[in-house]
Amino acid sequence: MTELTLVRRRSTLADPAEQTRMLAAAAHLPVFAESLARHGESPLTAQGIEVLQINVGKVCNQTCRHCHVDAGPDRRESMDRAVAEACLRLLRGGNIPTLDITGGAPEMNPHFRWLVAEARGLGKRVIDRCNLTILVTPAFEDLPEFLAEHSVEVVASLPCYLEENVDKQRGDHAFERSIRALRRLNELGYGLPDSPLSLSLVFNPVGPSLPPAQDRLEADYRRELRDRYGVEFTRLYTITNMPISRFLDDLLQSGKFDAYMQKLVGAFNPATVDSLMCRTTLSVDWQGNLSDCDFNQMLGLGLVPDQPRNIQGLREQDFANLFGRRIVTGRHCFGCTAGAGSSCQGSLS
Numbered sequence: 001m002t003e004l005t006l007v008r009r010r011s012t013l014a015d016p017a018e019q020t021r022m023l024a025a026a027a028h029l030p031v032f033a034e035s036l037a038r039h040g041e042s043p044l045t046a047q048g049i050e051v052l053q054i055n056v057g058k059v060c061n062q063t064c065r066h067c068h069v070d071a072g073p074d075r076r077e078s079m080d081r082a083v084a085e086a087c088l089r090l091l092r093g094g095n096i097p098t099l100d101i102t103g104g105a106p107e108m109n110p111h112f113r114w115l116v117a118e119a120r121g122l123g124k125r126v127i128d129r130c131n132l133t134i135l136v137t138p139a140f141e142d143l144p145e146f147l148a149e150h151s152v153e154v155v156a157s158l159p160c161y162l163e164e165n166v167d168k169q170r171g172d173h174a175f176e177r178s179i180r181a182l183r184r185l186n187e188l189g190y191g192l193p194d195s196p197l198s199l200s201l202v203f204n205p206v207g208p209s210l211p212p213a214q215d216r217l218e219a220d221y222r223r224e225l226r227d228r229y230g231v232e233f234t235r236l237y238t239i240t241n242m243p244i245s246r247f248l249d250d251l252l253q254s255g256k257f258d259a260y261m262q263k264l265v266g267a268f269n270p271a272t273v274d275s276l277m278c279r280t281t282l283s284v285d286w287q288g289n290l291s292d293c294d295f296n297q298m299l300g301l302g303l304v305p306d307q308p309r310n311i312q313g314l315r316e317q318d319f320a321n322l323f324g325r326r327i328v329t330g331r332h333c334f335g336c337t338a339g340a341g342s343s344c345q346g347s348l349s
């Protein structure tokens with residue numbers, strides 16, 4: 001058990017296949033591929049791979065309310081060395097410039113530091129998707145120095161600049177611990193003007209609404225975090241809550257599933273389609289299974305059947321096909337195309 005008060009236990013819809021079936025069975029909602037087709041964008045295909053995003057497991061020191069990974073301290077799923085080595089082989093052989101490491105709390109994977117050092121040794125840009133609180137957790141307190149030494153980009157969740165809202169979503173004391181971690185990162189140069197050490201913050205709405213405009217919210221975050229806490233950061237990403245895992249569970253239990261889905265569908269923005277992250281990303285789960293994105297991975301949706309299933313055993317001749325593969329979509333994809341669009345790198349338009 002962690003020091004944090006756990007907000008929530010596991011999703012009652014933890015079975016990804018059950019979630020996929022539920023979304024597919026919502027026949028009163030439009031089909032995503034048909035919405036794409038109406039705008040001449042179907043089938044959706046990849047345009048190369050710029051980012052290899054690997055989810056190294058579901059182990060986390062938190063249990064946030066809207067976690068799409070359904071992560072927590074009681075989870076045991078964790079990527080082993082053989083799968084991590086296969087990721088590095090693809091990174092090298094596929095000439096993929098960026099390794100994006102997520103979890104869980106990715107730093108809790110026993111191979112995390114080795115993986116970072118190897119990828120940096122290959123000259124790759126490395127992103128650590130960090131929950132901040134792990135940086136002030138005993139046994140991990142030397143992590144900020146490690147990240148700075150290896151010039152790792154930190155992308156950190158901070159769903160609000162107000163303590164009450166953050167603690168509501170992420171657990172008691174999460175905000176105070178996050179501010180402590182941000183100050184530590186600032187001390188090392190992260191997020192300071194003109195510093196090469198990049199510190200991005202991630203906002204997602206507390207409830208079933210779309211995020212506000214990213215640039216306006218970034219200005220609010222900058223002002224409030226600087227004035228209240230003396231904290232600096234590089235940029236803010238706004239991310240839409242996807243109707244999967246714990247957030248889907250929340251929507252169902254509160255009777256807001258239909259209204260939220262209608263909101264996403266009604267806000268479909270064709271201008272976001274060109275920049276959807278699945279078009280330039282390949283996602284790998286802790287066992288090496290391949291997906292078009294982290295969200296598909298959480299729903300147990302692998303690549304289309306003519307593509308490899310797992311990164312282990314991937315051959316060089318598979319690479320070219322992977323780079324132009326057809327992408328698997330579902331109704332959850334409306335979360336990526338609503339309003340200004342959403343991706344792991346924030347809004348799309």
Ligand code: SF4
Binds near residue numbers: 068
């Ligand atoms: S910190 Fe991230 S991975 Fe961990 S429970 Fe919260 S949202 Fe999920």
Ligand code: SF4
Binds near residue numbers: 277293296328332
């Ligand atoms: S959830 Fe988003 S990123 Fe994933 S396949 Fe659908 S549109 Fe692409």
